[in-house]
């Protein structure tokens with residue numbers, strides 16, 4: 618890789634999308650001097666987005682805890698003693714009240730998360746009613762419910778679901794260090810069902826789980842080589858939760874986090890890249906670098922699913938200081 622400020626071959630003149638990213642190319646991006654990487658990321662970002670706009674999503678855990686899966690990062694797995702108790706699926710009216718509040722505080726998308734391996738058909742009936750209700754409020758809808766069959770994805774689409782979140786989390790090689798109760802291929806299969814149903818895909822991963830840079834390279838290479846790039850790519854910094862196997866993991870260098878965001882931006886130029894979990898423990902300077910690296914979405918509101926997120930006042934203040942404004946839904 619030459620040390621040049623020439624953005625080619627990554628910013629193609631036709632701004633066409635590539636789905637054939639090799640690990641070698643993705644690794645070369647990660648290895649760039651930081652100023653070169655940031656220049657490329659900004660060049661790509663500006664061709665495709667207004668760099669002062671940030672998409673605003675709010676999360677709600679509609680079914681918390683008691684999950685049978687063993688994801689080593691997750692406070693909601695029934696296998697770990699994290700103090701998160703298993704609850705039942707929330708009532709529809711309570712979910713709609715939260716959605717109304719999210720809309721009034723400025724969110725344009727409402728993401729409903731459930732601690733399931735996969736939804737039972739009876740549960741899906743209730744979630745479909747929630748999706749219809751949230752959509753009727755004028756919000757974009759997103760859900761993350763675990764693995765889906767093709768018909769389940771179709772039912773969600775028919776009820777008005779705009780996005781489905783299903784993360785690949787890490788590289789194929791590192792996956793079974795993190796989760797043993799399902800496979801990478803299971804994840805890819807659900808993503809296929811979601812795509813086939815015509816729902817927008819929200820798919821990314823978590824860094825800071827003790828993976829190597831090569832695992833981060835592998836994860837981005839898989840995401841950027843999907844037949845269609847996910848419309849939304851959440852990059853999460855591990856939230857270390859006491860009781861989970863990853864609680865004692867050492868912190869990832871924030872600059873490496875920013876690099877991961879930049880590489881996601883360059884390889885998936887038209888995707889909205891979300892600076893996702895982990896902002897509560899991230900400096901405002903690191904967050905600002907993530908926006909410079911091409912992140913253009915956040916979760917807004919004081920709680921993610923079970924863990925804290927910066928308060929609304931703090932985020933409004935940060936956005937004001939950086940001159941960022943909310944992105945209108947497309």
Ligand code: SAM
Pocket residue numbers: 690691692693730731732733734761762763764782783784786822823853854855856857858894922
């Ligand atoms: N159960 C469903 C599933 O796993 O697909 C949906 C909910 S699950 C909590 C959604 C995503 O949250 C996971 O795929 C993971 O990427 C992210 N996540 C969970 N715990 C996390 C943590 N401690 N830090 C960062 N991200 C986390």
Ligand code: DTB
Pocket residue numbers: 676692693730761782784821822851852853856893894921922923924925
């Ligand atoms: C995503 O990529 N991150 C969100 C959302 N999609 C569902 C979840 C973050 C969860 C952080 C841990 C918690 O709050 O339980």
Ligand code: SF4
Pocket residue numbers: 684685686687688691692693694731732733734763
């Ligand atoms: Fe369950 Fe999802 Fe947590 Fe894994 S990430 S334990 S599937 S809630």
